Amino acid sequence: MKKTILDYTLKIRLPITLFVVALAFVATFYISRAERDGIGYAPEQPIKFSHELHTGKMDIDCQYCHTGVTKGRNALVPSVNICMNCHSVARKDKPEIVKLRDYYKSGEVLPWKRVHKVPEYAYFNHSVHVNYGIRCESCHGDVRKFERIEQVKSFTMTGCLDCHRHPEDQLSYIKNVKKGPENCWTCHR
Ligand code: HEC
Ligand code: HEC
Ligand code: HEC
Ligand code: HEC
Ligand code: HEC
Numbered sequence: 001m002k003k004t005i006l007d008y009t010l011k012i013r014l015p016i017t018l019f020v021v022a023l024a025f026v027a028t029f030y031i032s033r034a035e036r037d038g039i040g041y042a043p044e045q046p047i048k049f050s051h052e053l054h055t056g057k058m059d060i061d062c063q064y065c066h067t068g069v070t071k072g073r074n075a076l077v078p079s080v081n082i083c084m085n086c087h088s089v090a091r092k093d094k095p096e097i098v099k100l101r102d103y104y105k106s107g108e109v110l111p112w113k114r115v116h117k118v119p120e121y122a123y124f125n126h127s128v129h130v131n132y133g134i135r136c137e138s139c140h141g142d143v144r145k146f147e148r149i150e151q152v153k154s155f156t157m158t159g160c161l162d163c164h165r166h167p168e169d170q171l172s173y174i175k176n177v178k179k180g181p182e183n184c185w186t187c188h189r
Contacts, residue, residue, distance in 0.1 A: 037159075042150035043113040048096050056144040062136055069130045073123075077112055080104045115149050116140070122157075123187050133174050138163075160187065 054060050063069060068076035080103050091097045103110050118124050129139070136143060141152035153159060163170050164180030171177045181187075 037154040037156060038116065038151045039154055040150065041115060042148055043115065045113055045148065046111050047099055048148075051143045051146045051149065062143075069126045069136075072127050073125045075126050080110055115151055116155065118155055121188060123189050124155075124160075134171060135173070138170055157187075 055062065065078040065082055066075040067078075068074045080100065083100055084104050087097050087100055092101070100110075130136075139153055139155075141150070143149070160180075161182065164182055167174075167177045167179055
């Protein structure tokens with residue numbers, strides 16, 4: 001008996017269609033999950049600033065630029081003035097440094113793209129963690145090796161609570177490490 005188009009559709013097209021649909025679901029699931037976690041987010045920045053060069057090779061202290069880490073909620077990203085402490089002289093003819101100087105001269109704020117962000121309704125504070133002795137790497141990865149900053153850890157509620165409940169897994173370098181709070185109101189004020 002001769003096969004009709006309908007037979008082909010059911011036998012070949014339908015399974016293929018179902019397969020593609022299933023694949024699409026799986027893909028969307030992982031993509032949207034990645035977006036929610038933020039893991040792997042590494043936007044291109046307006047100036048190619050390398051942490052590897054400045055903190056890995058040159059060994060500049062994190063706090064030279066991120067002056068807020070022991071003082072309050074935000075680590076703070078440095079203003080162009082701090083860069084110009086060195087770059088009014090260092091590598092001043094390189095294209096990226098010429099760009100930097102243009103921002104400096106115009107007084108325009110450098111539009112760095114924010115990488116890590118918890119939603120407004122959740123409260124995070126750098127100084128509490130940093131002053132307790134938690135290293136930047138425990139939350140941001142080994143930044144000294146990063147050419148470009150990338151989010152490596154999840155800061156969803158589960159991400160925060162994983163460490164608060166089992167700090168010994170992530171903070172083995174702190175002796176008799178204490179647990180972080182789990183009360184809703186410490187993070188949702
Ligand atoms: C010379 C200045 C300078 C030093 C030193 C420095 N940073 Fe940065 N940092 C920056 C600038 C500028 C940015 C914003 C641009 C970017 O993301 O690369 C930044 C961004 C970051 C971010 C991402 C911020 C966001 O948007 O979420 C992290 C995390 C970070 N730095 C960690 C560190 C750590 C850890 C160290 C020490 C090992 C360090 N930085 C040392 C200048 C510096
Ligand atoms: C303590 C001094 C110092 C500070 C502060 C500093 N830099 Fe640098 N930077 C250097 C030196 C030195 C080099 C060259 C290093 C090398 O090539 O070995 C460099 C290299 C660079 C380069 C690569 C230039 C090229 O193409 O060769 C860029 C881009 C840059 N810095 C941007 C910045 C930005 C943006 C800031 C501020 C957030 C900053 N730097 C702060 C000393 C500094
Ligand atoms: C306990 C985890 C944790 C530690 C430790 C930590 N950070 Fe962060 N960092 C975060 C989170 C979460 C955010 C996003 C905060 C927000 O959206 O308010 C962030 C944001 C940042 C930012 C960008 C926004 C801002 O706060 O100004 C920079 C820069 C930064 N961290 C640098 C550092 C440096 C440098 C250190 C070490 C001295 C450090 N962080 C230690 C979790 C951490
Ligand atoms: C790597 C471990 C680690 C991670 C990740 C972490 N915390 Fe913590 N957190 C701690 C520890 C340990 C303490 C207790 C510090 C203390 O009491 O001195 C703490 C304390 C706190 C406090 C109490 C502050 C206060 O005023 O008493 C808040 C709020 C908090 N964390 C929020 C967060 C949020 C929000 C996140 C996720 C974005 C987060 N933490 C991620 C380890 C962590
Ligand atoms: C250690 C800090 C921390 C504690 C403690 C905490 N939360 Fe959260 N919570 C967060 C963060 C950070 C987010 C944002 C997550 C994201 O970006 O997806 C969040 C998100 C939420 C959301 C939004 C939905 C979701 O899951 O993303 C709800 C609802 C919530 N928290 C309720 C609670 C309740 C109820 C408690 C007490 C049982 C609690 N939280 C304790 C940090 C915390």
